[in-house]
Amino acid sequence: MDELKVxxxxxKNEERADGTMPILGRIRIGKSMVQFSTKVYAIPExxxxxxxxxxxxxxxTTAVNRELDRISVDIRSACKNLLAKKENVSAMEVKNAFQGIxxxxxxxxxxxxxxxxxxxxxxxISRKMATYKQYCVALNHLKDFLRQRYNVRDLPFQSVNPAFVSAYDLYLRTDLKIGRSTITRMMGYLHRVLKSAINGGHLRQDPFVGYTFDYVPIVPKFLSEKELKRMIATPLPKSNLNLxxxxxxxxxxxxxxxSDLRNLTERNLAQAEDGTWWIHSARQKTGTPFHVPLLELPLELIEKYRGIAKNGRLFPMYSCSKTNIYLKRIAEACGIRRRVTFHQARHTFGTLLISAGISIESIAKMMGHTNITSSQVYAKITDDKISKDMDKLMERRKIQSTGEKPDSNK
Incomplete structure (x- = not known):
């Protein structure tokens, strides 16, 4: 950075009645310069x-010089504090910092x-550590962007505008080559911060006006009924895989x-008047309550592991990453020729409910969705499957009527 000069x-054209004149100050950093009033007066002679x-x-005379020395020290201190946040500062920024603006x-x-x-x-309490880490990663990307594109460590909100938002989006896409869904998530984090700035009076207009979030359609991956039956019936050689x-x-x-399953305890179980056992709890992710009636298989599994887990929990469980590693081995043992993760179990449940004719509203309450939009994803999956099944049916009817041989690729 260029040298600071004060x-x-x-x-001289504003002499007061007592013969003194106002003293003005000048801050110069490189080519940037700004003047300010010291509110100090001196005799011209x-x-x-x-x-x-x-x-x-x-x-x-001593009082005047003491005050000017104090002002000079305060200006240099303000400049030093600004440089701790960004690599270059202007004379105007130093003046504003010095004057408390x-x-x-x-x-x-x-x-x-x-x-x-x-x-x-x-x-x-209501948020997950994994999501917090994503916020921290997004912040680090933003800091890198400011350093590379603007050569600063921070930015005043006056400089945050739609052009800045577009430039940051382009940086994530072209420089970092981040995927669409991750970009949408990171831009969403930034938007929340800017909304907070608007609410706090730091921004007048939303810089995201005109910006279009590139949402990637959510296509839940689930096990088919055939794959689910195969997973239930296939013998497994080790106890950890069985768990x-x-x-x-x-x-x-x-x-x-x-995460919600890992937190379940005996206290989450309740029996209704008709004898049906239920699980009543709330999502760790959102705090939204969910209520699920228990079928025969879940009840058998609860009884199988009763008293084994610590602190009254229903199941002893590995970490999520280790669980997914074991699921890979389980899928291979069951002849399932694709990647299986634990989250697919939740999607499998949603799809089974839709296929059984359960209403969207009931699915939302059972799965703890904050709105039915999340539940409607499973309805779309079922509609797509129906469409594909009808296409296959029409193809078979076409073959029967024309005598053509079926295409082995279909």
Whole structure:
């Protein structure tokens, strides 16, 4: 950064009644320069232009020089604080910081960090650590973007506009080559921070006006009824694989996610007046309640592991990553020729409910969806399957009527 220079001079065309003149200050950094009022006054005859100070040892002269020295120190301190946040600063930014203007204003990275800190306080209560880590990764990408494109460590909100949003989106796509769904998630994080800035009065207009989020359609992956039956019936050689299969099947017949299943205890079980056993709990991710009636297989699995897990939990469970590693081995043993993850159990449950004619509203309550839009995804899957099945039927009828041989690729 260019050298900071602070100088003082008299404004000679504004002599006051007592014969003193106002002292103005000048801040210069490279080619940027700004003037400001010191609210200090001096007698012209006792002012040295070269040194920019009053001369003599009288009390008024000493007081003037002491105040100018204090101002000079405060300006350099403000400049140093700004440089701790960004690599280059202008004379105007230093002046604003010195006069206390910037200290009342929020900056982009500063507010983003505060939002992340606020999110972290909710981890384990209504938010997940994995999501917090995603926020931190997104913040680091934004910091790298500011350094590479603007050569700064932070940015005032006056500089955050639609052009900035578009440039950051392009950076994620072209420089980092991040996937569409991840870009949408990261831009969503930034948008939440900017909404917070608007609510706090730091921004007047939403910089995301005109921006289109590139949402990737969610296509749930689930096990077919045939694959599910194969997973139930196939003998497995090791106890750890049997445990993982059991908790996967429990999720496939209840729709309970991995983190929520791990938290289930005996206290979540309740029997209704008609004798049906239910699980009543709330999503760790959103806090939304869910209520699931238990079929015969889930009840058998609860009884199988009763009293084994610690702290009254229903099941002893491995970590999610280890569970998915074991599921890969289980899929191979069961002859399932594709990747299987634990989350597919939840999608399998949703698809089974739709196929059984359960209403979207009931599915939303059982799966703890915040709105029925999430549940409608499974209805679309079923519609697509019906469409494909009808295409196959029409193809067979065409073959029967024309005598053509079926295409082996269909």
């Amino acid at each position: 100088t003082f001079y008299l404004k 006792l002012w040295d232009v070269k040194s920019g100070r009053a001369v003599g040892k009288s009390k008024p 910037s200290s009342e204003q929020e900056t982009l990275i500063s507010l983003y960090e505060k939002c992340n800190d606020s999110f972290y306080k909710k981890v384990g 993982v299969r059991d908790v996967f099947l429990f999720s496939a017949f209840t729709g309970i996610s991995f």
